Amino acid sequence: MHGKGLNKFNYFFIFLGLLCFIAAAVLGYSFKGRFGQDTAGKSTVPMPVMEDTIDVSSNSQPAGQPSASNMQAGGPGDSKNWIVYVTGYVKKPGVYEIPAGSRVYRALDAAGGFSAKADQEAVNLAATIEDGAHIRFPAKGETNVNNNTVSSAVPNVRTQTADASKNVSSGLININTAAQSDLEKLPGIGPKTALSIINYRNANGAFKRTEDLLLVKGIGAKKYDAIKSLVTAGK
Amino acid sequence: MARTPAFIILAGLCCSVFFCARGAFISVSVIAGILISCSWILLCTERITPDWMPCLLIILILTLIISLFCVLRIDRKIYLPSSLNTTGKIIMSRPWGKRSAILLSTGHGKFVYYVNHSEAPPEGSKVKIDGALFDFKRSDSAGGFDEYLYWRSKGAVKKIIPIRMETLAGPSGISYWRNFIRSRIAQNLPARMSGYMLALTVGERDGALAELHRNAGTVHLLSISGFHVGILAAFVSMLFRRGICRIVSLSVVLWLYILLAGAPHGGVRAALMLQIYLLGLLIGKPSSAFNSVSAAGVILIICNPWCFFDIGWRLSMIAALFLSAAGTLIRRSWFSALCVSLLLWLVTAPQVAWAFKEVPVAGILINAFAIPFFSLIFPAVFLFSLPSVIGIPFGYSIAEAFEYLLKIWEIFSQTAIRLFPWSISYTFPLLLISSVLMGIAAAYASGVSRNKILLPAAIFPLFLLLFA
Numbered sequence: 074m075h076g077k078g079l080n081k082f083n084y085f086f087i088f089l090g091l092l093c094f095i096a097a098a099v100l101g102y103s104f105k106g107r108f109g110q111d112t113a114g115k116s117t118v119p120m121p122v123m124e125d126t127i128d129v130s131s132n133s134q135p136a137g138q139p140s141a142s143n144m145q146a147g148g149p150g151d152s153k154n155w156i157v158y159v160t161g162y163v164k165k166p167g168v169y170e171i172p173a174g175s176r177v178y179r180a181l182d183a184a185g186g187f188s189a190k191a192d193q194e195a196v197n198l199a200a201t202i203e204d205g206a207h208i209r210f211p212a213k214g215e216t217n218v219n220n221n222t223v224s225s226a227v228p229n230v231r232t233q234t235a236d237a238s239k240n241v242s243s244g245l246i247n248i249n250t251a252a253q254s255d256l257e258k259l260p261g262i263g264p265k266t267a268l269s270i271i272n273y274r275n276a277n278g279a280f281k282r283t284e285d286l287l288l289v290k291g292i293g294a295k296k297y298d299a300i301k302s303l304v305t306a307g308k
Numbered sequence: 309m310a311r312t313p314a315f316i317i318l319a320g321l322c323c324s325v326f327f328c329a330r331g332a333f334i335s336v337s338v339i340a341g342i343l344i345s346c347s348w349i350l351l352c353t354e355r356i357t358p359d360w361m362p363c364l365l366i367i368l369i370l371t372l373i374i375s376l377f378c379v380l381r382i383d384r385k386i387y388l389p390s391s392l393n394t395t396g397k398i399i400m401s402r403p404w405g406k407r408s409a410i411l412l413s414t415g416h417g418k419f420v421y422y423v424n425h426s427e428a429p430p431e432g433s434k435v436k437i438d439g440a441l442f443d444f445k446r447s448d449s450a451g452g453f454d455e456y457l458y459w460r461s462k463g464a465v466k467k468i469i470p471i472r473m474e475t476l477a478g479p480s481g482i483s484y485w486r487n488f489i490r491s492r493i494a495q496n497l498p499a500r501m502s503g504y505m506l507a508l509t510v511g512e513r514d515g516a517l518a519e520l521h522r523n524a525g526t527v528h529l530l531s532i533s534g535f536h537v538g539i540l541a542a543f544v545s546m547l548f549r550r551g552i553c554r555i556v557s558l559s560v561v562l563w564l565y566i567l568l569a570g571a572p573h574g575g576v577r578a579a580l581m582l583q584i585y586l587l588g589l590l591i592g593k594p595s596s597a598f599n600s601v602s603a604a605g606v607i608l609i610i611c612n613p614w615c616f617f618d619i620g621w622r623l624s625m626i627a628a629l630f631l632s633a634a635g636t637l638i639r640r641s642w643f644s645a646l647c648v649s650l651l652l653w654l655v656t657a658p659q660v661a662w663a664f665k666e667v668p669v670a671g672i673l674i675n676a677f678a679i680p681f682f683s684l685i686f687p688a689v690f691l692f693s694l695p696s697v698i699g700i701p702f703g704y705s706i707a708e709a710f711e712y713l714l715k716i717w718e719i720f721s722q723t724a725i726r727l728f729p730w731s732i733s734y735t736f737p738l739l740l741i742s743s744v745l746m747g748i749a750a751a752y753a754s755g756v757s758r759n760k761i762l763l764p765a766a767i768f769p770l771f772l773l774l775f776a
Contacts, residue, residue: 083353090348090349094344096343097339097347098775100343101323101340104333167387284390
C-alpha cells in the first residue's frame with residue numbers, strides 16, 4: 074500500500090472516502106430519532122423511557138393505562154394481542170404475545186407445549202385468561218402453592234393478574250394517597266418511615282407498584298414482606 | 309485493507325453500535341457503520357491490486373452482518389415481570405462501596421443485587437431468590453457513573469432487590485477454585501503480597517492497593533490484561549519447545565488462567581488476541597498484532613455488544629491497539645520506548661479522566677518505569693508467595709521479606725507523585741489530541757504512507773467533533 078506520491082486514483086479514492094464519511098455523518102446526525110420523534114430529533118409525541126427491558130406485570134401500571142413501552146412492543150396496549158408470562162414445566166418458559174381472547178392452551182402452545190415432567194391434568198387448558206397473566210404449569214406431584222391472587226377464571230393455574238384498583242376497596246392502604254397516620258398503622262412503620270414514604274412519593278411521583286416501597290429509605294426486605302399484603306399502589 | 313481487515317470491521321461495528329445507542333434506526337446505524345468502514349478503506353488505499361474489489365466486498369459484507377447482529381441485540385426488548393421467584397447461580401461478587409455487588413445468572417437473564425459484605429454468598433453458589441425487579445439508574449450528567457451501561461456491559465438486564473433468599477448449594481467448578489485460592493492468599497500472605505497475588509490470580513483488587521495505584525496512574529497493572537497474559541505466555545513459552553506442543557499448551561494454560569481470573573474484558577481481549585496470533589502461526593499465516601487486537605475486539609462485541617460501553621473494554625482496546633501499532637518503535641531504542649509511554653498516556657488520558665474524573669501527570673513518569681519493573685516483579689511475587697500459599701514452613705517469612713521490594717516501589721511512586729502533584733481533568737481538546745494520535749497509529753498500522761497518513765487519521769477527530 075505504500076506509494077511514493079499521490080496520483081489521480083489517490084485523489085479519486087480520497088474524494089470517495091470523504092464522501093462516504095460525510096454520508097455516514099449526515100445519516101448519524103439526521104436520523105437520530107425514533108419512536109415518536111421526527112428525523113431531526115424533535116419530539117412529535119411524548120417520548121417513553123427508552124429502556125430495553127419491559128415490565129409485563131399488570132401491577133406495574135395504573136389500571137387501564139398501558140405503558141408507552143408496552144405499546145411499542147405490541148403489549149397490553151395493543152388490542153389485538155395480549156402478553157402473558159408462562160413459567161413452570163413447559164418447553165420454553167417466557168413472555169409471549171397471544172391473540173386477545175385466547176385461552177390457556179394458546180399460551181401453552183406459544184411456550185412450546187408441556188415439558189416431560191409437567192402434570193398435564195393439573196391445568197385447565199380451556200380456561201380463559203387475561204392480558205398480563207402469569208400462568209404457571211406445575212410438575213407431576215407438585216403442590217400448587219399460590220402466594221398470589223388466584224384467578225377464578227383459571228382454576229389450578231397460578232396467575233398474577235392483580236388489578237390494583239380492585240384492591241382499593243378491600244381495606245388495603247393505598248401508598249399513593251395514604252396520610253402519614255394511615256401509613257403508621259402498618260406493622261413496622263413508624264413516623265420516620267411513614268414520612269420517608271410520603272417524601273419519596275412527593276419527590277418521585279406515585280408508586281407504580283407496591284414493590285417500589287423497597288426503594289424507600291428504611292424499608293428493607295423484611296419490613297416489606299410484612300406489609301406487602303396490606304398495601305396497594307392504586308391511584 | 310489486506311493488513312488490517314479486522315480493524316476496518318471494528319471501526320464500522322463501533323460506529324453502528326454508537327449510532328444505535330444514540331437512538332438511530334437499526335438500518336441507519338448499520339448503513340452508517342458500513343460507510344465508515346468504506347471511508348477508511350478508500351482513504352487508506354494507495355493502489356489497486358487484482359484482489360482489491362473482492363476484499364472490499366468481503367469486508368463490507370462482514371461489517372454488515374456483524375453490525376446488524378449486534379445492533380439487533382442492543383435494540384432487542386427483553387420482557388420481564390415486576391418480580392421474580394427463581395433459582396440462579398452467583399457468577400460475580402465484587403466490592404461496591406461499603407457493600408457487595410452480586411451478579412446472579414438465572415433462566416430469565418442476569419440480575420444484580422447489592423448486599424452487605426457479611427451477607428454476600430460466595431461466588432459460584434446456587435441460590436433461590438424471590439425479589440422485585442428494578443431498572444438501573446441512568447447517569448444524571450455527562451461523565452457521571454451510568455449504572456445501566458455498566459451492568460449491561462456485564463450482561464445484567466435489571467436490578468433485583470431480594471425479599472427472600474436461600475442458598476441451595478455452595479460453589480462448584482471454577483468458582484470453587486477461585487474461592488479456594490482467594491481464601492488461601494488472604495490468610496497466608498502479608499498485605500501487599502496478598503493484594504498483588506489476588507489481582508494476579510483471581511483478578512480481584514485490594515482496596516488500599518488499588519487506591520495507591522490509582523493515585524500513581526498505574527491501576528491498569530491490577531487489571532488482568534495483555535501485560536499479564538504476555539508474562540504468562542513468555543513463561544509457558546520457555547517451558548516448551550517450538551511447534552504444535554507449545555501452541556496447544558499455551559492455549560490451554562492461557563484460557564485456564566483467564567477463567568480463573570474471572571474472565572475480565574481486558575484479559576479475554578488479550579487471550580483472544582494471542583489465540584488468533586497462535587492460530588495464525590499454526591496455519592502458517594500469522595496475523596499482525598494490530599489486526600489480532602481488532603479481531604479480539606470484534607469477537608468481544610459480538611459476544612456482548614454492550615461491552616462497547618465498558619470503560620475496561622475501551623481502555624484495553626485503545627491501549628492495545630496503540631501499543632500494537634507502535635510496537636516497532638518500542639523495539640527501536642529506550643528513547644522511543646519512553647516516547648511511546650508518553651503517547652500512550654496521552655491516548656488513554658481522556659478515557660481515564662472521563663471515568664475517574666482526573667488522571668495524574670506523574671503517571672507518565674511512573675508508567676515508563678512500572679512496565680519493565682512489574683514485568684520482573686509479578687513473576688517474582690508469584691514465586692515468593694507460592695511457599696506460603698501452599699503451606700511450606702517459613703513461607704510467610706519469605707513472602708514478608710519480599711514485601712520490602714514492593715515497599716521500595718511505593719516509595720518511588722509516592723516520590724514521583726510529590727514531584728509531579730498535578731492531575732488533569734477531562735477536556736475536549738485532550739480528547740481531540742488523543743483521537744489524532746490514535747488515528748495516526750491506526751493509519752500507520754494499516755500501511756498508509758507518511759505523506760498521506762494525516763488524511764485517514766483525521767476521520768477520528770472529525771467524528772468526535774461531530775458526535776462527542
